[in-house]
């Protein structure tokens with residue numbers, strides 16, 4: 001239990017947390033703003049990674065490849081959105097269907113289950129090697145942090161526009177939205193596209209960072225993203241009220257999640273095989289808290305409601 | 311203004327729960343009409359409004375608003391013509407959004423929404439002035455989340471939202487039923503004020519017979535998905551609760567039972 005081992009691993013943990021933070025922001029958009037649990041992400045993360053790696057290997061510029069990964073992610077969101085709105089399939093099931101289909105699609109994109117990319121041969125934007133001993137502007141932590149800030153700024157702007165407001169209203173109250181002339185089906189599809197676009201981009205960064213795209217790289221992404229959302233809210237919701245800060249707190253939540261995970265492994269409390277089990281249990285408990293609160297403290301809430309209604 | 315022609319709606323057809331909610335229903339409103347609607351529970355009042363608003367498609371018949379056939383238009387497209395306030399104060403507003411944001415959403419009813427700002431500075435000033443007519447102090451709380459407001463405040467705000475962009479037809483579905491008597495009276499007073507000021511064509515469902523008599527220039531009573539009473543003009547002006555009860559008994563061939571007494 002050498003603390004230096006833990007400290008040495010921190011920059012890498014930070015980078016990973018930041019990259020997953022972009023996925024978490026995508027999940028925040030569907031789960032918190034649109035109020036749907038979208039399971040597409042388990043597939044679209046890999047789609048993003050696969051598209052990025054395959055394009056780079058075939059000689060494309062890294063930015064073009066990442067743009068393509070983002071667009072591919074958006075297409076997966078479009079598919080889920082159409083399953084849900086046009087075909088009337090419940091959102092969760094629609095996401096599961098897309099996710100399953102994407103397994104085949106991702107295999108087809110990569111040609112096999114795993115595709116590596118050589119750091120020395122290609123100009124990667126981020127990499128697990130660019131963490132120490134590189135100029136700060138090449139440092140993966142810096143690069144992903146800047147990416148995150150740009151994305152947050154874009155999303156902050158977007159959700160302040162007429163279209164973005166319509167999307168927020170759709171997630172909050174569908175009846176009201178339609179009564180105000182909002183096409184709620186369109187809003188949902190658009191939200192799913194934006195969300196999965198971010199997840200695809202996150203997958204592209206993750207694949208570069210680890211040096212390969214893998215058919216299983218998205219497994220459990222929804223749970224990791226939810227964990228980040230929940231941790232971010234639990235820690236920062238009292239101080240961060242502005243929408244941009246809320247998105248940042250999700251990214252910070254993702255970093256915290258990876259730090260906790262790394263620490264738990266370092267302390268030898270759980271071995272790495274059990275990490276997903278641990279994550280699932282922690283997220284389950286956090287998701288239960290609002291329910292328990294309403295169930296066991298409901299008297300207090302009724303009283304409060306009564307007072308505000310009077 | 312509004313023409314409902316022979317509209318029929320059956321819920322859960324072919325099942326034991328089959329319900330003929332609108333039975334060859336017809337109603338025509340003139341420009342500027344303020345029609346109050348009464349009827350017992352399950353008479354089809356809300357169904358009539360949902361048919362106009364397009365919550366689902368009707369089984370038969372036709373609905374025209376200002377001469378435009380809207381029978382096949384989806385709900386969000388008909389919204390262009392309609393202002394709506396619902397019975398449940400939670401239904402008409404977005405709780406997690408601010409008062410001004412809710413108003414800004416309503417201001418854009420019927421417009422295509424683009425990447426232009428969701429709310430402008432100029433609008434904020436406008437909303438501040440507008441909220442003053444509610445006399446609830448909301449003009450100082452523009453950025454407060456609507457979820458923090460009381461039921462009465464939310465209903466008053468919904469009313470403002472429904473009329474912010476002048477609708478061709480205002481639909482009020484027992485919009486004061488969930489409020490305490492004092493708040494209900496106030497929201498109703500504001501309703502009357504806005505309807506008069508903007509000369510709105512209005513359909514108002516109410517569970518209160520007195521309100522139905524006092525307000526509007528025409529009164530209809532529904533039963534089993536049909537209009538069984540239609541009182542307008544001079545007759546409506548002179549109408550009393552006692553007349554209404556007598557007319558009801560004559561029209562329905564039933565005693566006015568306790569069950570239906572929720573009307574008054």
Ligand SMILES: Nc1ncnc2c1ncn2[C@@H]1O[C@H](COP(=O)(O)OP(=O)(O)O)[C@@H](O)[C@H]1O
Nearest residue numbers: 321322329331350351352353354355356357358
């Ligand atoms: N969406 C629906 N699905 C099934 N039945 C419905 C639906 N809406 C209304 N009904 C039924 O239609 C009848 C009329 O309802 P409604 O119009 O809500 O009555 P009210 O006059 O009290 O507003 C009732 O029997 C009700 O149960």
Ligand SMILES: [Mg+2]
Nearest residue numbers: 355356357484
């Ligand atoms: Mg009703």
